[in-house]
Amino acid sequence: MSLLIRDGRILCAHTATDRKADLRVQDGVVADIADRLEPSTGEDVFSAAGRIVAPGLIDMHVHLRDPGQTHKEDIETGTRAAAAGGFVAVACMANTAPTLDDPRWIAHVLDAAESRGSARVHPLGSITRGLEGRESSPHEALHAVGAVAFSDDGKSTMDDDIMRAVLRYGARHDTPVFVHCEDPEIAGDGVMHDGDVSASLRLPGIPPEAEERIIVRDCVLAQDTGGHVHIQHVTTRRGVEIIRAAKAGGAPVTAEACPHHFTLTHEAVRDHGPSAKMNPPLRTADDVHGVIEGLSDGTLDAIATDHAPHSAEEKSQGMREAPFGIIGLELCVPLTWTSLVRGGHLSDAQALGKLTAAPAKILRLPPPRIEVGAPADITVIDPDMRITVTSEHIHSKSQNTPFVGTALTGWPVLTVCGGRETFRRRSHA
Ligand SMILES: [Zn+2]
Incomplete structure (x- = not known):
């Protein structure tokens, strides 16, 4: 051709x-x-x-739901959505069923992507067995078959010793650890941002502190161990400020923001209900501005979608019962250009960098380039x-x-x- x-x-x-x-x-x-x-x-x-x-885009945070939840998505449809969003590669999270905590499931993802995929797929292995936070996954074996990083995304790994161990492994083997920051004791049974909208809708809220406390802990652990912590889906102004300070102090930390978090506020829950329910949640207008400032000044290195497909039946259960997450692959570029480039916050080149060079560097992939x-x-x-x-x-x-x-x-x-x-x-x- x-x-x-x-x-x-x-x-x-x-x-x-x-x-x-x-x-x-x-x-x-x-x-x-x-x-x-x-x-x-x-x-x-x-x-x-x-x-x-432009060089082909990379989405460093997607959920392909394969194995085990293929009524939501599979590797064929997920990578087709990626291609339609302009992506040539995605990094997929480990919270499948079963969890990507065994080399054979990493191999399954790679084989399926090779035979049926419309994009390259880079799987992450889990930090802990079954994402349960109690026993480390076999990091070396996962890494050996092709896991590009480790994450218990969907949850924070609350055991500091397990976190230190995986970060030390990461430091020795030049492998990043991706962290979803959420203290479950603070988040409780919250289903949206804890604020005036949750109060008026009489829904339990997730306070910003649930996210920020774990961002602090993980920045400290990165500094202490020398392991690369990549902070996923940052949503609060103070979270951005903590990361800015950690980077200034030399901690090996990178971070990403998602299009919905720099586009919408918690007000969207009034109109869209469970279609605007994700974790971490949509926050306040001031937080949106804080995230945009973080993207503009480079505190937030990358843009990633957290593409999280769920069936219509699952999402129709109402705000309390519906699962967290929205799809994101197809609309990432239009949301980025509409909100950030046309909004005057990023140049075309800066926006592209957050979707190409930055994720490639964090994932230790070759630099995206257009070259004979x-x-x-x-x-x-x-x-x-x-x-x-x-x-x-x-x-x-x-x-x-x-x-x-x-x-x-x-x-x-x-x-x-x-x-x-x-x-x-x-x-x-
Ligand atoms: Zn997450």
């Missing part, structure tokens, strides 16, 4: 490229880049005029395309998102993974 991407703005931080040029994909690699390339006979030509041609001879992992983004989200834009097996009906600007229009076209947007509708 040969594909000519014409007239795009090639934007690649790794090669310090920002130029209008044509690019040819052939035999899985970027075969040529020049001011003008003429199509060969029968060659597929994609017009990228007015569009950004390099693997053709490419995402084309139309920064001006405006679309009102409908269920047709969702490729996941699940539809749990509060953004259906929202008009968003800045969409991925073409995804190429290893030279294979994995997504092309067919219409603007």
Whole structure:
């Protein structure tokens, strides 16, 4: 297959490229880049005029629900959703059923991605057996078969000794530990942010301290052990401030924010109910501004979706019973461009960095780049395309998102993974 991407703005931080040029994909690699390339006979030509041609995007936080919860998502549908979101690679969390605490389940994920995937899949192994927080998973064996990091995402690992042990392993083997920060004693049975909205809806709240206390602990453990802590889905202004201070003090800490947390406040729960229920929850407008400031000044390194599919039946149970989480892969780029780039908080290049170079560095993957001879992992983004989200834009097996009906600007229009076209947007509708 040969594909000519014409007239795009090639934007690649790794090669310090920002130029209008044509690019040819052939035999899985970027075969040529020049001011003008003429199509060969029968060659597929994609017009990228007015569009950004970027290295393929990486989502470092998704839930593919495979093995065990494939009524919500599986590796085939989850990676299809990834491709539709402009992603060429995802890192998937270990809270499957069974947990990714055994090398054979890591191998299952890798095999399924290889045979049925539309994106590269990098599985994480769990920190503890069954995410129960009591017994360490076999980190070395998980790492040996391809786990790129460790996480008990969905919960915090409350046993400090287990955390120290996995961080020391990480320090020795250059492997990050991803942390979901939530003190269960403080969070209690909360289902949304603890504030005036939860009070008026008479729903139990999750105070910001539940998240912030564990951010503090994990920053201290990173500093003490030298192990790399990556803090997932930061939602509060004070959480950002704690991470900023820890980084200034030299702690080996990185952090991510999710599109819903820099776009919506807890007010969204009034309109969207369980479709706006996730953990950690949507917070206040001041917290949203704090997260955006953290993204702008680099305290928050990466943008990740926390793509968390659940079936309509599960999500229809009401705020108290419905599971936490919303899908995110397909709408990450439009939410990032609408809220952050068009909002004047990040440049195109900065937004791309948080979806390419930063996650790659944290995951110890090769730097995403557009370069002759390099693997053709490419995402084309139309920064001006405006679309009102409908269920047709969702490729996941699940539809749990509060953004259906929202008009968003800045969409991925073409995804190429290893030279294979994995997504092309067919219409603007
Ligand atoms: Zn989480």
